[in-house]
Amino acid sequence: MAKFVAVTESVKNLSELDERFGLRRSEDASFFNEWQDDLPELSEAEQRSLHTLRRRLLYHRADGELLEGAVTLLVASPLLELAGFYDPPFKMRAEAAIELTIEDGDETLRGRIDVLIMQSRLWILVLESKKTTISTRSALPQVLAYMLANQLSQPTFGMLTNGDDVLFIKLSRQPDTICDLSRAFSLYTLPSEAQATLQILKRLGQTALQSPT
Secondary structure (H helix, E strand, O other), X not given: OOEEEEHHHHOOOHHHHHHHHOOEEOXXXXXXXXXXXXXXXXXXXXXXXXXXXXXXXXXXXXXXXXXXXXXXXXXXXXXXXXXXXXXXXXXXXXXXXXXXXXXXXXXXXXXXXXXXXXXXXXXXXXXXXXXXXXXXHHHHHHHHHHHHOOOOOOOEEEEEEOOOEEEEEEEEOOOOOXXXXXXXXXXXXXXXXXXXXXXXXXXXXXXXXXXXX
């Protein structure tokens, strides 16, 4: 009988994902070009909303680190709303449960995704928010494990944020299980980084709508 183990307890680094699921980083520079190419322009209203988002982030961040709930309220949720992920045809699920079975069947990983955005049956965005004291890259193995639970053939896009920084991820299982990362975007440091983050989110939404379901 398979035993159930929390993702956070079982997956500690990228080497374990490689060993268990054959996941590797892509060496093809064009594999994850969605975070760089054909980014949509932002309206003046969207830019004003981003200014408000960043002003609130800096105001609350001045008192010290932000806990996960505050990161979701101040950063993640406003960005998803501005990107249109709360409106049709997208669906949002909070605290979505996932299960991922190891190939030998002896262990099943369980966890909960902070926010899952779907279009029809296609996973668009797996979002994980962390405390500002936790680096985005340290949570990468956990988020990739969640993304591996998607058994569909289309690529999955992920976003990871600790409030200060944002990191985007692309994972594909066809024909091989490969992933790649964007550079880190610092919302805390530069206003232009917030604008780029929203542009990428909107681009991923456009990509999803163009993908076959």
